[in-house]
Amino acid sequence: MDEKKTAWERLQLIHTKGRPTIKDYLPLIFTDFYEMHGDRLYGDDKAILGGIGRLDGKPVTIIAEVKGRDINENKACNFAMPHPEGYRKALRLARQAEKFHRPIICFIDTPGAFCGVAAEERGQGEAIAKNIAEFMTLRTPIISIVLGEGGSGGALALGVCDELAMLENAEYSVLSPRGFASILWKDASREQEASEIMKLTAEDMVDLGVAEAVIEEPLGGAHNDLDKISENIKEYLSQKIAEKCQKDIDVLLKERYTKFRKIGAFSE
C-alpha cells in the first residue's frame, strides 16, 4: 500500500484525469452485462447506469453512478450528478433484483445529487429518501463500493447496503470541502483545511463505522494499473457476495438496519 496520503492529496488524486470510472471497471469485473434504461416514470438518467451481468458466472444487478472520462462523456452523464429519475431507475432495478433473487452491487461516484430547478420539480428529496428507505429492507444482499467521490445524499441513495467498501483513495462526505468551508467559514478558499478536519478518507469511514472495508489501490492510485485495481475489486466482491448470499435473509436485514442504527455520538 502507498504511504498514507493526506485527505487533500487523495482528493487531488481522485480528480485526476484518467481516474478509472465504472465504464472502465465493468468489462474487467463482470461478464454478459446488459444495460437497462429508464425509470418507467419520466426518462433515462445517464448519470446512473444500471443493468444485469454476471460475477463469477452468477447473475447480479449492477447500479452505478457514471463519471465521464472526457468533457463529452461528462456532459452526457451530467458530471455524475443524478436527477430524481436516476435514483428512481436505481430503485426499479433494485426491486427487480429482489424479485429475481439477484444480489445488488452499487458503485458510488458522485459529487452529489444534481441541484437544479428540474431536479427540485421532480422531487430530488423524495427520490433520495425513497431509495434510502427501500434499500433498507430489500430482501437480497447489497454491497456498495465508493470508487472516487461519495458526495452526500446523492451517494447515500446508493449507499444503504450490507457492507460498504471504499477504494483506498476514495472519499465520502456530507458536502464537498469547498461547500463545507463556504457554509461554516464563509470562505470557500479554505477547502484544503476543511478536507483535513472533515474526516472523509477511507480509513475515517472504517473508524466511524460507515465502511467495513478498504480496497487497496495500486501504487500512485487506481489509474496506474487498471487490471490490478479491477482484480482487487472483483476479489472483494466475490468474497462478500458469496458470504452474504449464505446468510439467512432476515438475519442479513437485521444486520443491515443495525449497521446504520448504531452510528451517532451522544450522551444522556
Next chain:
Amino acid sequence: MFEGFFDVVKKRARGGAEEEYKPPMFKCPRCTQTSPLSRYEELHRVCPKCNYHGRLSSQERIAITVDKDSFKEFDGGMISANPLDFPDYTEKQAEIRSSTGLNDAVVTGTATIKGSPVVIGVMDSRYMMGSMGSVVGEKITRAFEYATENHLPVVMFTASGGARMQEGIVSLMQMAKTSGAVKLHSEAGGLYIAVMTDPTTGGVTASFASLGDIIIAEPKVLIGFAGRRVIEGTIKQRLPEDFQLAEFMFDKGFVDMIVERRKMRSVLSHLLKLHGFAPKEKEV
C-alpha cells in the same frame, strides 16, 4: 445561519406622547409587508397579509397541537457528543443550549390529539437551524421504534436547514438511520403523518420528511432539497419567488395537502380517527 428568521421591526415613538406610540411591528419574510406584531402573535405567527406561516418554537407547537398536559417527553436529556472532534463544536453547543433552553433540534414524545394517542416529534429551527446530527437522528429513530413496538401513529413536524456540518459523515448517516426506522414502522402497518413547516430542506427532506404516508405542509413554507442560492449559482439566474414554496411542491405532487395552522389540530385528529386511532376510553 439564523438569517431569514422573522424580522421584528420595532419602532418607538420619540416624544412619548401616547398618540405617537407605534406598536412593535412584524415584517413578513415572504410578502415583506409589515403588520402589528401583536396581531401576528395572536394568529400564532401567521402573517395577516399573505398567510405565511412563521416559525414556532417546539414548545409553542406542542401547546397548540396536543391535548393539555398530555405530552410526555422522550430522551429530553440527550445531548450531542463531538464525533469528528470538530474544533469548538462542544463549546458552541453548550452556548446554544443555554441561549435556547433546548438540548438539540428536535423534541419527541407521546401525547394525545383530541384523545387519539400519538408519538409526536417537533423540530425546532432555533437550534442550529434545525440541522440533523446524532441527537436528532437518534431521537427520531427511537420515536419511530417506540411507535412500531406500541402500534402508535407518528406525527412529525419537520423544520431543518439540512445536515449538521460539524458532525460530517455521521450527520449524513442519520438520514439512513431515521429512514430505516420509518420503513420498519411502515412495514408494521404504522401510520406516519409528516407536517412540513418552515423550512424543510436538505437531508431532512431527503429522508424522513418525505416518507410520510400523508404529507401535510403549512402555507408558504420553504420545502426543497437543494438551497435556493446553490441552484441560482448553478443556473446563473434568479429563481421565481414561489420556487420551493409549499404551494409549488403541492403543484408538483409532493404534498398531499396544505393546511392552515388554525385548522391543523383538527385535521390531524380527523386523519388519526380515519385510521382507527380513536380516543382512548377514560382511564384511571
